[in-house]
Amino acid sequence: xxRSHRGPGLAGPSVAPYPHGGLGPHANxxxxxxxxxxxxxxxxxxxxxxxxxLAETNSMIDLLVATSLxxxxxxxxxxxxxxxxxxxxxxxxxxxxxxxxxxxSGAAVCVLTGRSDEHLGIVAVAEGAQDYLVKGQVDGVLLxxxxxxxxxxxxxxxxxRRLREVELRQAESAxxxxxxxxxxxxxxxxxxxxxxxxxxxxxxxIGGDFFDVVQTRPDxxxxxxxxxxxxxxxxxALGVELRVAWRALILAGVPDDEVLPALEQVLxxxxxxxxxxxxxxxxxxxxxxxxxxxxLAGHPPPLLLSGGKVAPVPARGGLLLGVRPRxxxxxxxxxxxDDWSLLMYTDGLIEGxxxxxxxxxxxxxxxxxxxxxxxHAVPLSELPAWLVGRAEQINGGPLADDVAxxxxxxxxxx
Numbered sequence: 001x002x003r004s005h006r007g008p009g010l011a012g013p014s015v016a017p018y019p020h021g022g023l024g025p026h027a028n029x030x031x032x033x034x035x036x037x038x039x040x041x042x043x044x045x046x047x048x049x050x051x052x053x054l055a056e057t058n059s060m061i062d063l064l065v066a067t068s069l070x071x072x073x074x075x076x077x078x079x080x081x082x083x084x085x086x087x088x089x090x091x092x093x094x095x096x097x098x099x100x101x102x103x104x105s106g107a108a109v110c111v112l113t114g115r116s117d118e119h120l121g122i123v124a125v126a127e128g129a130q131d132y133l134v135k136g137q138v139d140g141v142l143l144x145x146x147x148x149x150x151x152x153x154x155x156x157x158x159x160x161r162r163l164r165e166v167e168l169r170q171a172e173s174a175x176x177x178x179x180x181x182x183x184x185x186x187x188x189x190x191x192x193x194x195x196x197x198x199x200x201x202x203x204x205x206i207g208g209d210f211f212d213v214v215q216t217r218p219d220x221x222x223x224x225x226x227x228x229x230x231x232x233x234x235x236x237a238l239g240v241e242l243r244v245a246w247r248a249l250i251l252a253g254v255p256d257d258e259v260l261p262a263l264e265q266v267l268x269x270x271x272x273x274x275x276x277x278x279x280x281x282x283x284x285x286x287x288x289x290x291x292x293x294x295x296l297a298g299h300p301p302p303l304l305l306s307g308g309k310v311a312p313v314p315a316r317g318g319l320l321l322g323v324r325p326r327x328x329x330x331x332x333x334x335x336x337x338d339d340w341s342l343l344m345y346t347d348g349l350i351e352g353x354x355x356x357x358x359x360x361x362x363x364x365x366x367x368x369x370x371x372x373x374x375x376h377a378v379p380l381s382e383l384p385a386w387l388v389g390r391a392e393q394i395n396g397g398p399l400a401d402d403v404a405x406x407x408x409x410x411x412x413x414x
Contacts (some may be wrong), residue, residue, distance in 0.1 A: 035061045037147055038079040040100070041112070042067040042088055046135070050083070053140035061147060069096060073103055080151050081108040084129075086120055093120060094127060101128045108154035110146060130154050173233075182243070184213035186221060190287050192413075193223075196384035196405040200231055200348055208235035209346045209404035210243040214250045219288040222250045225344040225406055226280040227299070234272055241270050242278060256284065260297055260328055264321045277322035281344055285408070290335045292342065295328040297321050300347055300363055303370060304333070305414050306340040310370040312363050313342075339411035341380065343370070348401030352391050361391055380413045 041047045047065050054061050064079065066072035069091045076082065084100050086093050100109055108130045113121045121132025130150035133143065184193050193213050208228035215221045224246050228235045245266045249259045260280065267278055279298040286292070294302060294313050298320035301312040315331035350361045361369075369375070369390050378386045384405040392398055 057140035059144040210239040352395030
């Protein structure tokens with residue numbers, strides 16, 4: 001392709017822009033096997049020559065022609081590649097390229113340069129074009145190959161960009177997950193703590209449930225399990241804030257009755273909507289006295305496994321955090337033996353269905369699962385995962401909500 005002057009182009013003054021592009025004899029091929037290329041070229045002769053080159057090679061490329069950037073803006077929708085002349089009536093050089101890159105979204109861009117402006121092609125690739133072609137040095141095979149390669153490079157670039165975005169989201173989720181799933185801050189070997197966490201959202205790493213374990217004295221261990229309503233990243237972030245705030249309050253030695261009211265203040269100041277609430281269950285273990293203090297704020301009660309029996313801890317349920325500030329009532333639990341386990345969990349474990357009806361597993365159903373003879377052969381460290389598996393069997397599929405569990409055991413644990 002050469003350009004000696006403007007106006008009639010190479011084919012003479014009577015030639016109009018090439019009307020069909022590179023359709024050749026295969027116009028009935030499926031659209032998915034063809035490329036749509038928009039040629040932005042104001043020289044009719046050069047536009048005609050591009051169409052002829054594509055037609056000669058049976059390139060399976062449909063060619064559209066625009067003579068200016070303003071016309072290209074109207075025709076660019078749905079094209080796979082833009083073949084851009086850098087000398088147009090309404091744009092010159094790299095300015096035209098930048099404007100095309102802004103309007104082309106997912107389309108590849110190849111630029112056409114004259115022999116004296118070949119350096120512009122190199123700069124154009126640095127600016128974001130997929131390739132450049134020098135007029136007068138292109139035949140049909142090379143033109144077709146360049147256009148198809150440009151489209152594939154653009155697709156590869158887009159795939160790489162999407163992959164990077166996914167990796168960044170996963171990295172952000174992993175950071176939140178580390179905040180939600182802390183390592184228990186505990187040194188004693190008088191009790192063992194087994195944790196379980198699984199988000200309910202499809203392919204998610206995190207959810208709104210949280211837990212934590214903190215030992216502040218040789219004979220005292222504090223535990224919390226909580227659930228922020230909702231299943232998004234905002235709720236997960238709020239769960240992290242509540243967990244960190246609770247740990248700070250415990251480590252600071254805030255009086256027992258003031259911990260949950262202070263946690264509620266954090267919730268009410270940090271939530272994005274007034275409708276957001278949370279439920280929590282806290283347990284303070286006094287290992288020397290072999291007793292526990294349980295506080296519930298709208299949360300299901302822990303289950304006590306001891307002496308071969310399973311029963312919910314009869315603590316008062318209390319009000320949800322974030323609804324109407326009120327101190328939860330403490331319940332003192334005396335352990336009869338040195339062999340016991342206390343299971344704390346979020347309601348995602350007990351909200352699965354039972355059979356085909358509307359009945360839920362609920363606390364009574366979970367108690368029944370722990371009384372099954374089959375679970376006696378399950379090691380305590382694997383018991384939380386076993387419970388989720390049984391709940392899903394009864395539900396007839398995966399549980400919809402997040403599930404978090406803490407199983408703290410002493411002695412034989414049963």
